[in-house]
Amino acid sequence: MAKTDIGPPDYKTMLPPVISRNYGKWLYHEILKPGVLMHIAESGEALYTVRAGSPRLISTDHIREICDLAEKYCDGYLRFTSRHNIEFLLDDKNKVDPLIAELTSLNYPVGGTGHAISNIVHTQGWVHCHTPATDASGPVKALMDEIYDYFVTMKLPNHVRIALACCLNMCGAVHCSDIAILGIHRTVPKTDNTRVPNVCEIPSTVASCPTGAIRGDMKAKTVTVNDEKCMYCGNCYTVCPAMPIADPDNDGISIWVGGKVSNARSAPKFSKLAIPFLPNNPPRWPEVVEAVKNIIEVYASHARKHERVGEWIERVGWERFFTLTGIPFTDKHIDDYDMATETFRTSTQFKWG
């Protein structure tokens, strides 16, 4: 019988000796070049971090290749970042360039530091989830191919965080990203009245709907959806397989901009709607790639140094954002959903008194 509740391995056993020795005693850091950080400790010791991109969905053999590299260059110590990057942790400066050379020869992008576009946080999409309105890995790959140069350089006004979630459940919590790519359904689930009685339990189906849009029809042993209340979340399909929400022609992608998480300068903020709908066009989603590239380019050429996308837009004004990017403003951009709690302090910015 396997032991339960042992918890994850103790991170202290995973730290490279240079980190164990200087834990909590770091003095400053420098970005030596794109993808390379140098942290200097009070002891004078240095830690070199080499950051490389990954597609997130990786095979065990790919992980073993990463292990080989870590063993060859940094005694087997590495970490992953919350944005799915791989970081090699070195204590020997002389090994940095040979590592980068080998990474480059194996087609790993090295970068994602400083004023760059780091890896795109994303979710499962068609690879593993049951309610996606679009794929996740595919649009990410197509977009990263096109903006690759911004990953391996640091030439933007500030860093640009991009995230993708494949439905409005937003597992990737994309709602505070500089640019968020969000899959949306636009049509109500298609209830198959002949199958509902056999495969679905009516009370739990009714209860699954967050907006109360589903009514049980006990006589016909099926359910009806109030189209006006449905906001296309797909929860009902989770409980009732006879209510598929996917719609190949009407599912697609929306683009949101100007969110941030860090408290630097301005408070954290939500991303706001820029483009309500773009079609799903696999395998390379050209409309989505073009739209995101356009926003990045306009930001790159108009924002002041250190301005995040949202800070730039707030300085110039949203009306100018739409003019500069050429994105049409529509009635969809005007909020008509309930949003309150505006007076809560959603930041760590306050005075002690």
Next chain:
Amino acid sequence: MAKSKTPLLDELEKGKWPSFVKDIKQAAQKSPMAEDLLQQLELSYKDKIGHWKHGGIVGVKGYGSGVIGRYSDRPDLFPNVQAFHTLRVNHPTGWFYKTDALRKLCDVWDKHGSGLTNMHGSTGDAILLGTKTEHLQPCFDDLSAAGFDLGGSGSALRTPSACVGPGRCEWACIDSLDVCYNLTMEFQDKIHRPMFPYKFKIKVSACPNDCVASIARSDFSIIGTWKGKILINPAEVTIYAGSDLDIQKEVCDLCPTKCMEWDGKTLKIHDGDCNRCMHCINLMPKALRPGKEKGATILVGGKAPIVQGALLSWVVVPFMKLEPPYAELKDLIERIQDWWDENGKSRERLGELIKRVGMRVFLKAVGLPAVPQMVKAPRSNPYVFFWPEEIQKEVK
């Protein structure tokens, strides 16, 4: 040469960014499950819809979470992914690994699953992507023997995560790794056995840069901060002044509280006005450091949009010292969870519950005093409620 069975996905092998399609194909060499995943995904690319469905709770003995059940809606075409469940494996805090541990994980997964992973999922866990129902328990047994455990899913405490903090960052005001690991170990039961109204997430960032996005992605956000003066090293300021950094324009002018003064020689900060946004420290790491009295700001309520719109976490404890064994912190988490557990409706996140009943009720229930740091501004509507004991009783 035989025509490719995956012409659409093949397109995604082109281009400079590493391709997930190559990884799926690599795994497919060894695993029929990965091969069928590839073929089903190609069909999704053709049909422009997903081909997975929900159905049937699966898991491992003794746990109610850690496994996401998944079934193909075309088992006729793709029998090897008829069931394709994922395991969420709790990552070592900070996502630090020694390769021997990673290799063990790979060996277990090659033995029991598709050979495909997410390093890492957006929950923070290492995701072992796809296996059959009968492999779940043996896979868990081998994971456990290799020193790994499952993370949270469903209406449970989710795997807590932390920024790299003192492991590598000079700005860490708290030991984010230790806090996270300590809470993870303390709350194993809450992670593995869902018993809450809904999910509950804890994330720890060691300074207001908030590199794990705890303010946006957790119900209980712990963010390092400090009291007192930002430490200034004048010699380093002088060196920055001689570099291509324009201290006036790039640092002082962008300070949100305009509390910095620079006369070309000396940098002055009026710390009483500083809101600790980190901007100046970010730009001049050698010259400026967070103040000496360190601790954390605790914020609650953050969540993604479902059901009532997205919320960012808001302040409930402006400053808490965080030192092992973190008794005050754990006590607060327990009080908050108990109150939520008792009062929350099914699938109501903490933030939504507070929104429904009001901060006044929340604060009283968990025993926290109201302080001005909690709000951007006092209320402007006049619909003020008082407690019964605050009302003058009728004098008979």
